[in-house]
Amino acid sequence: MTLVLGIGLRAGTSYRELRDLVERALTGVVGVVGTVVTVEGREDEPGLQRLVASLGAQLLVASSVDLARQEVPSPSEQVGVLAGTASVAEAAVVLTGAELVVPKLKSAGATVAVGLLDAAPGYSRADRSVVHRVIAERRDVRRGFLDKPVDDELLTRVLEAAHRAPSVGLSQPWDFLLIRDVATRRKVHDLAAAQRDAFAASLPADRRAAFDGLKIEAILDTPLNIAVTCDPARGGRHVLGRHADPRTVWFSAAIAVQNLWLAARAEGLGVGWVSFFDPAEVGAVLGLPAHVELLGYLCVGHVEEFAAAPELMRSGWAARRPLAWAVHQEQWGHRGLPGSEASTTAALQDAAASSTRIGGGSQVVQVLVVDGGDAAEHLGAADVLVVQVGAEKPAADFGVLWRPARTADEAVELGVEVARDLVLQGVGELLLSCVGGSDVAERLTQGIRWGGLACGALVKRVDEPAAVTDSPA
Ligand SMILES: Cc1cc2nc3c(=O)[nH]c(=O)nc-3n(C[C@H](O)[C@H](O)[C@H](O)COP(=O)(O)O)c2cc1C
Structure with missing residues (x-):
């Protein structure tokens, strides 16, 4: 990290005083001082010159007029009268574009403030925050489209963004088929409607009722549909990086969609991805060549506003997974954000005791933990979920x-995750049983119980738990 020091000083301030003040200001700050900035007229002070040399830094000089223009947290009237600017130290830091990390500290004859220079060359903090904002504010949009065509130049910009996506071996396996024709869109719409009915029929009654209220596509509500395709063999035999993992062509094409989605968001265009399709059926309607496959079908149009949260969250269908659940430190299962203590099985048990509600759905699921045998034979009812540990x-x-747990500890951990992920998908009650009764299956069942309770779900064990021999750490 590169640091900037802003220093204001009276004439004759000694090196020792400046050094002690700077040491105090830098306590606990990580980084190297690259620049010292002071006000015009003080640059030749011997104490300052010696300090700058001892730091190996460059000395910059700012005019009092420029310093006076900066907004600072601690302006001083007295300094204003003496130096023609209400702040030297803080204003000098702010003037360099650095982020003020230590506001003004004073000694008898000097002031110092510390700033952190941008760690990302070419991007100011404001630039970076726009990138993060567009990522956070991108939405899958299915409602609220305006009756307004998508301008060709705007569309080209958005497609350009998609086309800049990274791709395995630079194979660029995507293509974009732009569909405006209503007759074609109606045919595609019919395919989605059929898949919607099939999905609804597969759901337990309570979930089906919730699904009935959801809109899953805007094929006819948008002026433009884009079929994004993937040619898995594009580039021939020796595409760099694809040889070991052919899935990478699909990853590449999916990233192109994300680029498109983000650029569209920034341009005020809503995008809704529809996947209620057998891709081959859409391919036939669109007349795609047989070697090209549908990757994603997008409904695109202007919208007045973007919702603050995903529609599936707002409707209570599903919840967002906390980042801390998705980050593992050094070993799978040691979850936690960078810089935090990773949580272990014991910590998960504590979490169960403190019970933080995450999902709050009303769906009831019968969870059967099964060790060996034919898991599918238990799947008769739509509200049954089999967890197979073999x-x-x-x-x-x-x-x-x-969930092939290798140890008792891992079984608990995997069980906790199963429960958490079910709660995120709207499950509010778990009816638990364990078939087979091996130690690992019992531990996994226990983990599901803890995980469910920790998220505020109701958990009922509907069979008699078997005794377990070894206990997890
Ligand atoms: C591969 C993929 C397929 C999707 N398919 C559908 C779909 O068929 N219908 C739908 O309503 N949403 C679909 N979505 C949108 C997701 O529901 C949405 O991204 C998720 O709920 C998060 O919301 P957000 O995109 O607004 O952040 C799909 C998203 C992706 C990435």
Whole structure:
């Protein structure tokens, strides 16, 4: 980190006094002083000259007029009268564009303030905050589109942003098919409607009622649809980086969508991603060549405003996952934000005791923890979820969560996560049972209980728990 010192001083202030003051100001501040700034007329002071040399810094001089223009937290009338500016030290820091991290400190004859210079060359703090703002304020939009065409120049800018996405081996596997024709959009709409009905039919009754109130596409409400496609073989045989992981072409195309989404947000264009499709059926309606696959179908149009939070959150369908759950330190399961203590299984137990409500949904789920056997045989009812702990991966089915815990501790941790993620998806009550009764299955069941309770869900054990032998640390 590069630091800036702003220094105001009376004539004749000694090196020793300045050194002690600067030492005091820098206590607890990490970084190297690269620049010292003072007011015109003080640059030749021997004490200051010696200080600057001892720091190995450069000395800059600012006029009192420029300093007087800066807004500072601690202006002084007295300094204003003497120096022609209400602040030297703080104003000198602010003038360099640095962030003021230590406001003015005083000794008998001097003042010093410390600033931190931008760590991101080329981007001011304001620039950076715009980037973070557009990321935070991007929304998936399905409602509130205006009856206004999307201007070609604007659309080109947004597509340009998409087209700047990173891609594996620079293969750029995406294409953008712009669809305005109503007849085509109606056909695509019909496909989405059919998938919507199929999804609704797969839901338990309480969830279906909630789903009925959700809008999942705006295909006919927007003037423009964009089918983003992916050519998984683009670039031929030796695309750099794709050889070991062919999924990377799909990642690349998905990033292009995110670029498009962010640029559109900044331009006031709403974008809604629709995935209620069999991609091949959309491909057939759009007449895509067989080697090209649909990656995403986007509904695009001007909107008056963007909601502050995702629609699925506002409707109570799902909740956002705290970042601290998604960050693991050094080892999987040691979760916590950078700089914080990672939480262990024991900490999770404490969290269960303190009970912080996160989800608050009304959905009831029967969770069966199963060790071995055919997990799918339990899946008759729509409100059943099977958690399979065996080492063997079961056949793919979203009703079966495979959680092959290797130790008792890990089983608890995985169980906690299962419960938390269910609560985020609107589950308010867990009816728990464990089939098979192995130690690992019992621990995982325990973890689900703790995780559910920690998030404020109701958790009922509906069978008799088996005794476990070893206890987690
Ligand atoms: C790959 C993908 C597919 C999606 N499919 C749909 C969809 O079919 N219908 C829908 O309403 N939203 C869809 N969404 C939007 C998500 O529901 C939305 O991104 C999420 O709720 C978070 O809200 P936000 O994008 O406003 O932050 C999709 C999002 C992604 C990334």
